[in-house]
Amino acid sequence: MLSLVVILSALSFLQLGAAGPYNTFDGDGFPACNNVAQVYRPSTISEIQAIVKDASRKGTPVRASGNGHMWYDTMCSDDPNTIIIKTDAVNRISDLVLKDGVGSVVVEAGVTFPQVAEWLHERGASLGYTLVNWNITIAGAMAMGAHRSSLREHSQASSAALAFDIINGNGDLVHIDKDETSDTWLSATTSLGLLGVIARVKMEVLADFKVYANQITLNEAEVLNGDIYAQISPYVTANYWWWPGPKKFHLRTYGVVPITKSGNAFQNTFSVTELEGKLALGLLNGGQNASLPNFITEGIFYALWRTPNFHDKKTNLPLLSWPVHGYAYDVLIGGLYPDQKPEWEYNLRGKTLELAVPVTQANALLKRVRQLFDQAAKDGKPVTSTYRSGINIKFGKPYDSFLGQTTERVGNRTADWSKGAMMFDFPSFLPTTGDHHRYNEEWYGMLAKTLIDEFPVRPHWTKNTRDVFRQSLKNLDPDSLQRFAKVREQFDPKKTFRSVVGEILGVV
CATH class of the missing domain: 3.30.465.10 (Uridine Diphospho-n-acetylenolpyruvylglucosamine Reductase; domain 3)
Known part of the structure; x- marks a missing residue:
């Protein structure tokens, strides 16, 4: 009888399926792990412990995965014996x-x-x-x-x-x-x-x-030549969207309003209707082999982005003017609108590059990117932002952590991170036709290498390629990596928990 209970317990957290790639939000063809042996879906913490104990005993690599947001194949190691522990059912x-x-x-x-x-x-x-x-x-x-x-x-x-x-x-x-x-x-x-x-x-x-969200439009020169810290720091949260074609920025700012303030604003950047998804896919694919369609598409998205991407949570009616008001989570993050789906379900997928740079060097980095845009145009292969919302530029107050993006820790390439970090996030549409290369594909690799070589940038851990991690290693603090590795050795001496990122960093 006991054996049957044990077997039934094991089956309760086993997600059956053949070995192969493990995908996260982008689905088939966009693996977070290229080849895994099995995916487990436990329902309790004790079941997770049992899986890890068994894997440790067998020398099997393990990775945990919630509803992961991995853009590239860096989540696991390349060991095909790797197992995934899917944690979404452990949610008390x-x-x-x-x-x-x-x-x-x-x-x-x-x-x-x-x-x-x-x-x-x-x-x-x-x-x-x-x-x-x-x-x-x-x-x-x-x-x-x-x-x-x-x-x-x-x-x-x-x-x-x-x-x-x-x-x-x-x-x-x-x-x-x-x-x-x-x-x-x-x-x-x-x-x-x-x-x-x-x-x-x-x-x-x-x-x-409750909070408000407000948005204004700025000329590119106002940001590139302005005091970025002064523009952003008064607000509890704020970010830019950069539209290189029109040479404009949208500055979206947020602040607290009284809880009694009317308004039930609700947003989701990723939520689209079937018609919107099909139209966007056609526009974006049109720019795979020619530059002009990309600039036309960017202009359309720029115009759409000037109005709020918010609905009223109770009525689902779109909100048409700034500012908007609502509860903090609904305004800052939101969720899917009714009868809409995430963009990736309509094959609107992308590649991305996200790097953190000290705010003190933000202007210099953005000006360098503008130079690279201008050089591509001079070379006869102009590129621009080809995704839903331009280039997203975020910020971070310093927070001490060995591997954090905003930490003040510095390594061989010293820099002043004391005012915080600017995160340069450049998603670009991945064509669904032909060879799936973006227009002027080589330019994107050159952009990454230039910024990594010329600035003390740090990589975002889920939104960069293996090459970007390797190139960025010289910008990371060796002391922080060594101290992290010592703690990791205490927690996991058998190296059960492995990933490509950890291997590149030399901490596994």
Whole structure:
């Protein structure tokens, strides 16, 4: 009888399927891992521990995955024996404490931002500004050092963490309380999943609140030659969208309004109708082998982006003028609109490059990118932004973590990160026809190499190619990497948790 119970328990968290690629949000043809042996879907923390213990005993590589947002094949190692632990079914929320407007809550490995946002909203609480994309898990965002955009508030997701429970390489549950003087804590807050599976997070919460979103249009020269820190820092969160063809920027800013303020604004950048998806696909594919269609498409998207990409949450009617008002999560992140789907379900997929640079060098980097755009035009192969919302430029207040993007830690290439980081995020449409190359494909590789060689940039951990990670290694702090590697060795001496990124960094 006991054997039957054990077998049934094992089957309850086994997702059957043949070995092969493991895909995240982009689906088939866009693997996060090129070849894995099996995908498990446990429903409890103890089941995750059992899987890890078994894998550790067998020497099998393991990677945890929530609703991952991996753009390239860097999530796992290339060992085909790798197994995936899918955490989305381990999603309990508990232990809310809220007093005088501040408090904490405990979330399990697979809890997503919309899940906890709705749960907290029903109880008069909010996550504040440590929010990321609507479809990924909180634990995954913290592991990867994910962030929103702010020079005033700590917006790195892991900055809200008060404690972690991590399942280490032996399958043991290790509790870590916040201690910013501890190498263990500085490793856990951007662990890249290399310490183990983040089983639980205790995180800060605030009393529920509302915010406004406003947007203005700036000429390109106003940003490239302006005081970027002064333009951004007054707002609790803000970011630019750069449209290189029209030579314009959209500056979107956010701030707190009274909870009694009317408005139920709700957004999602990725949400499109079937008609919109088909039209966009046709426009974007038209620019694969010619430059002019890309500039025409960018002009259309630029015009559309001038009006709010917000609906009223209660009526689903579009909001047509700025500013808009609503609850913090709904305005800052939102979710899918009813009867719409994510853009990637209509083959609107992209490649991307995201690099962090000190705010003190933001103007110089953007001017260098403009020079590269201009040089491409002089060479007869002009390129521009070919995606839904231009080039996204975000910001980050310094937050100390060995592998964080906004940390003040410096290595061989010294720089002043004390004012924070600017994240240069350049997504570009990936054609669905022909050889799938973008127009002037070589230019994108040259852009990455130029910025990495000329600026002390740091890479985003889920939005860059293997080549970008290799090239960026010279810009990372050797002391931070060595100290992280020592902590990782304590958590996972058998190297059960592996990834291409960890191997390139030399910490696995």
